[in-house]
Amino acid sequence: MNEKKLAKFLKEGVTNNKIKTGYKEVLQYIKGTKIIVLSKSLTPEKEEKIKKSAEESDISVIQYPGNSVLLGRLCSLSYGTSVVSLKNVSDEEVKELISS
Secondary structure, eight states: OOHHHHHHHHHHHHHTTOEEESHHHHHHTOTTOOEEEEOTTSOHHHHHHHHHHHHHTTOEEEEOSSOHHHHHHHTTOSSOOSEEEESSOOHHHHHHHHHO
């Protein structure tokens, strides 16, 4: 996974208000999501539930190697977040993120 590209997409999402953060919010607004990024801070039960919902809705999931604080920083947020969903990325950009 290319962390610079991921950071670029996440920051664009924050700027354009096309990002959802946190477990409950991501699950609540999963419709229309293109990609979900999970941090290592997420509990296995919550991770499983998100992956199952993503699979049912044909949404790509990326496992971020850092914790929730690092994922929050990657998004230029002032708080940590264990899960992030993006709606503003194209299918090509999703493929690019997954393959890198």
